[in-house]
Amino acid sequence: MLSIHKIRGAPDEERVSPIDDLVIAKICRNIAIIADIKGYNNDSIKMNEQCLIFKLKALPHQHEEILISQLQCASAYEAVGDYHLASQFYEKAYLTSKSLNGD
Secondary structure (H helix, E strand, C coil): CCCHHHHHCCCCCCCCCHHHHHHHHHHHHHHHHHHHHHCCHHHHHHHHHHHHHHHHHHCCCCCHHHHHHHHHHHHHHHHCCCHHHHHHHHHHHHHHHHHHCCC
16 A cells, blocks of 8 residues: 555655645545445545545645545445444544534
């Protein structure tokens, strides 16, 4: 599996801009989609989580893109039958949705 540090290509000392983090998040999501299609569920989970992590670095935590990634992580865990972790991500998504809607 491709390492995120190799995707970044930057030493740890260098700062990565929010735009870079969003580009990396998109790459992670694309890898997750391919892994899902190929049936590599664990890689799909890992890449969906990495996507969320990079979005959390670049965006406010109450952002629609964060909500989408939380739902994608939940769905990935649900696909492998890990309903406990899936429910945790669904709960986070629910709270994010409430914040976005002003509830």
